Amino acid sequence: MAEGPWLTVVGMGEDGPDGLPPASRAALEGAEVVMGPPRHLALLPELTAERIAWPxxxxxxxxxxxxxRGRRVAVLASGDPFWFGAGRVIAREFPEGEWRVLPAPSAFSLAAARLGWALEHTACLGLHAAPLARLRPHLTPGARALVLLRDGAAVAELAGWLTDLGFGATRLWVMEALGGPRARVRQTTAADPAPGDIAHPVCVGLEVAGAGATIPAASGWPDELFAHDGQITKRPVRALALSALAPRAGAHLWDIGAGSGSIAIEWLGAHPSTQATAIEADPARAARIRANAAALGADRLRVVEGTAPAALDGLAPPEAVFIGGGLSAALLDALWSRLVPGTRLVAHAVTLESEALLATWHGARGGSLLRIALAEAQPLGTRHGWRARYPVVQWSVAR
Incomplete structure (x- = not known):
């Protein structure tokens, strides 16, 4: 086997090898095998290398x-292989030193240059095989996004999805085969019929407009965003719970007795790298949690049907735990013995018995004990009066 990396990942543009830098062209000319999607292989000139279509x-x-392994191999990828491309997978599968990557301009860079948009102020999403709802948190009037889609049918699906959410006025730029001789850009709106002759690869630029509901950037999303059967941590209490849970990048939450999943879903909305597992014993509620997560761009939420603590077996350890339902002494005992030091634990109680349990644990373990008593103005005859909600007691502690 020759010295140095045997595998080179070459970022390709739509104009083929002619637009590549010298190092990328040299990698193709020196390869014994070139492997890539048929579209990219068709752009290559005559080479001595064996060609293999990526399945x-x-x-x-x-x-x-x-x-x-043992042969000089060039793998063809679109643009920058480390931006929604094959680079991450190859770097994970093969040891460092076996591979190198020679990127080309990404589809996002080409689209931003065509539209005159600043990438640092534009959401960039690869939705070739991902649900459109991952775009949901970015839907606010005036926001811009660049979205990679699999084909023309997906463009029509995106337009219909935006219109159904109340964002039919969103301006769309449909960009095909950027960077090559087939490049084409057409402008429309989500409410208008999508062009029927869209060619792959396709990138869509969005400038969001419309009266659809937006997802707040702060904790305490509107209750109306979540489907529920009444088992939901209401907005003001949820905001206080998330403040106590303190989401941070990369952290994992266990949401025990998740109900509608609102706590776990907002936790995932705090940062794209957060993770969450919702534990719910009721199958109908578990299904509703999955639907809420899918609709609100939190499809990475894992839902476990079962009762804690038994349902916790085999789960990745958390950095934070929320108990919204199923509070018991047995559950607290099991969590305290299982959680690593530094894990944040937040529990809510609404009954006298569960309040007493939290008061006992607060006395033994410390932390913060907070009683949340809220009242809302309600019609009272021709005027208004205060209607109190059931008070909630919150215990928060670091293990």
Missing amino acids: VPFADGLPVLRGL
Whole structure:
């Protein structure tokens, strides 16, 4: 086997090798095997290298690539392989030193240059195989986004989805095959019929407009965003719970007795790298949690049907735990013995018995004990009066 990396990932543009820098062209000319999607292979000139079409699904190509060790291999990828591309998967599958990556301008860079948009102020999402709802948190009037889609049918699906949410006035720029001779840009709105002859690869620029509901950037999302059967931590109390849970990048939450999933879903909305597991014993509520997560762009939420603490077995350890339902001495005992030091634990109680339990644990373990008593103005005859909600006692502590 020759010295140095045997595997080179070459970022390709739509104009083929002619637009590549010298290092990328040299990697193609010196390769014994070139592997990539048929669209990219068709852009290559005559080479002495063997050509292998990367199969679908993508994971099926990895065993083929492993079997090529010992030969000089070039893998073709779109634009920048580390921006919603194959680079991350290859870097994970093969040891450092076996591979190198030679990127080209990404579709996002080409689209931003075409539209005159600043990338640092534009949301960029790869939705080739991901749900459109991942765009949901970015839907606020005036916001801009660049979205990579699989084909023309997905563009029509995106337009219909935006219109159904009340954002039919959103301006769309449909950009095809940017950077090559087939490049084309057309402008429309989400409410208008999508063009029927859209060619792959396609990137859509969005400038959001409309009267649809937006997701706040702060804790305490409107209750109306969540489907529920009444089992939901209401907005003001949820905001206080999330403040106590203190979401941070990369942290994992256990939401025990999740009800509608509102706590876990807002936790995931705090940062794109957060993780959450919702534990719910009722199958109908568990299904509702999944639907809420899918609708609000939190499809990475894991839902476990079962009763804690038994349902916690095998779960990745959390950095924070919220108990919204199923509070008991047995659960607290199990959590205290299981959680690592530094884990934040927040529990809510609404009954006298569960309040007494939290008061006992607060006396033994410390932390903060907070009684939340809220009242809302309600019609009272021809005037208004205060209607009190059931008070909630919150215990928060670091293990």
